[in-house]
Amino acid sequence: MSKPIVAIVGRPNVGKSTLFNALAGEKISIVKDHPGVTRDRIYADVTWLTNQFTMIDTGGIEPESKDLMLSHMRQQAEIAIETADVIMFIVDVRQGLVDADFKVADMLRRSGKPIVLVVNKVDNFDKFMPDVYEFYNLGIGDPHPVSASSKLGLGDMLDEVIKFFRPEDMAEEEDERPRIAIVGKPNVGKSSIINKLIGEDRVIVSDIAGTTRDAIDTTVKYHGKEYIFIDTAGLRRKNKITEDLERYSIIRTVTAVERADVVVLVIDASEGVTEQDAKIAGIAHERGKGIIVAVNKWDAIEKDDKTIYKHTNKIKEVLAFMPYAEMIFVSALTGQRLNKLFDLIEQVIQNQNLRIATGVLNEIMTEAVALQQPPSDKGKRLKLFYITQVAVKPPTFVIFVNDKSLMHFSYTRYIENKIREAFGFAGTSLKFFIRERKEKE
Structure with missing residues (x-):
């Protein structure tokens, strides 16, 4: 399923990163603990209600001079226009409307892409609403007041964003x-x-x-x-x-x-x-x-x-x-x-689409467990009850165990290697989910 892409655009210091992090939560990881893979947060997967999308922060380096800044903003807007399905344009209620906002709004409006105008740093809706209305002057629709740092108004804003996801965005599936x-x-x-x-x-x-x-x-x-x-x-x-x-x-x-x-x-x-x-x-x-x-x-x-x-x-x-x-x-x-x-x-x-019968998987798992005892902790030993494949692209498996905390990463990797020995799966990653089940079941 290819997810819609939502890009965040805005001047320096309007709170793009704060908003990005608030929406992304702490769930972002780019393959942890492998040297050479940076944790520079550029994109994150966001789920809102039943909708999933990929959020991209076009931020980057903030240039020093005013003229450079405009060309930089223009570049951000271009990137957003060319890659995104929906654009979130962030402005700052405390700085008010500035010239650069108008110029970027112009570019975005001409692109014909859906734009959600987000007015950030509205910590008090009653007090700031008159200033929020000022942003109607940009001519790109209703301003949505939020406070990224206090996480206010994010739900209404996301409702607005997902309205623009069209069935066509998903049409590549066909x-x-x-x-x-x-x-x-x-x-x-x-x-x-x-x-x-x-x-x-x-x-x-x-x-x-x-x-x-x-x-x-x-x-x-x-x-x-x-x-x-x-x-x-x-x-x-x-x-x-x-x-x-x-x-x-x-x-x-x-x-x-x-x-x-x-x-x-x-x-x-x-x-x-x-x-x-x-x-x-x-x-x-x-x-x-x-x-x-x-x-x-x-x-x-x-x-x-x-x-x-x-x-x-x-x-x-x-x-x-x-x-x-x-x-x-x-x-x-x-x-x-x-x-x-x-x-x-x-x-x-x-290999990405390969499905393996549950019976065969369980034979492999039973044999693997017999060859190498599962780890134990404080006298409690891990038991693996059952394994089944739940999805393809990538092949995804669920293993039922007695205690999730005992299922170390290395033991999961060991089971993965045994499955690969039997079926190869060259060129595709495998995903494993560990679920707990009581002994009596």
């Missing part, structure tokens, strides 16, 4: 064709891989003034089957704020990963695997997507009989949190092994 996101740092050869697969020399970008749609979908046919490739390369902005670009490319990656079934992480063979690669892989891992690591520019590497082995080990080391990822060494330049990519994608899709 399209049965596999979606493949090609992700990775700039200049690792994402577009050249797609071009080679399409057999043309370019990814077609529509040159309409003002549009910078960054994910370009391309349909590729292979052995009579159609695949949709989501290319996140898009257009490089000429831009001085480089750290911002890095942050924004992560935002684009999140949106592409969100829509994909399988993620192909392209890394540059000559450069090896970097921290940014690990960050991108972490997003796909956290989202339970199928994962293939494509090492590109393999033709440019001096080789001996140990080269592949060395490279594989290095990558596995940095991406230790996803040992299941499939790996392939390719060259977009020469086309080497690119046809193998489709076979791998097919295999990963099948």
Whole structure:
């Protein structure tokens, strides 16, 4: 299910991050405890009533000067306009309406995207309401008063946001064709891989003034089957704020990963695997997507009989949190092994959708428990009663035990490894939920 994307836009110090954190709660984690995966909160999953969406904070670095600030705001607005289904425009009741608010409101209004105008720092509704009404002058609809720090008015605001989720946002579900996101740092050869697969020399970008749609979908046919490739390369902005670009490319990656079934992480063979690669892989891992690591520019590497082995080990080391990822060494330049990519994608899709009979799962679990006794604590031993698969994409299992607190992460990992030994599940993560059940049942 691809979730709608809601972007937060606003000037510095209007309380974007406070609002972001209030909505995200403390539930945000990007693959904890793995060096190289940052905790920079850019996106979070939010559930309101029965609606789930991904919230993106376009904030980033706050430039010093006034003129820079406006171009920065413009950039934030562009990012929001191009990636989001709904935009939350945050203003500050205490600073009142300022010039920059009008300019950004103009851009947002022209985009035709749904906008929810949020007036923050309204700690006292009676006192501040006259000042809230002033924001009607922006011409983007009703202002919604909230206080992010006191968590006031958030419910009404979210009700407004979810009104704009259209069934079409979910319509991609109807399209049965596999979606493949090609992700990775700039200049690792994402577009050249797609071009080679399409057999043309370019990814077609529509040159309409003002549009910078960054994910370009391309349909590729292979052995009579159609695949949709989501290319996140898009257009490089000429831009001085480089750290911002890095942050924004992560935002684009999140949106592409969100829509994909399988993620192909392209890394540059000559450069090896970097921290940014690990960050991108972490997003796909956290989202339970199928994962293939494509090492590109393999033709440019001096080789001996140990080269592949060395490279594989290095990558596995940095991406230790996803040992299941499939790996392939390719060259977009020469086309080497690119046809193998489709076979791998097919295999990963099948693994993502694999269902295992409950009886078989329980046999594996019983055998695993016999081979390695479950942990015990203060004389109480963990008992595993029953395991069943409850979902696919990614394959998701529930294990019923006598005491959840005894089920250590390492024992869950042990059961996972036993299931993988039997069924492979290459290229896909597996999710496990532990439920408690009384002995008598």
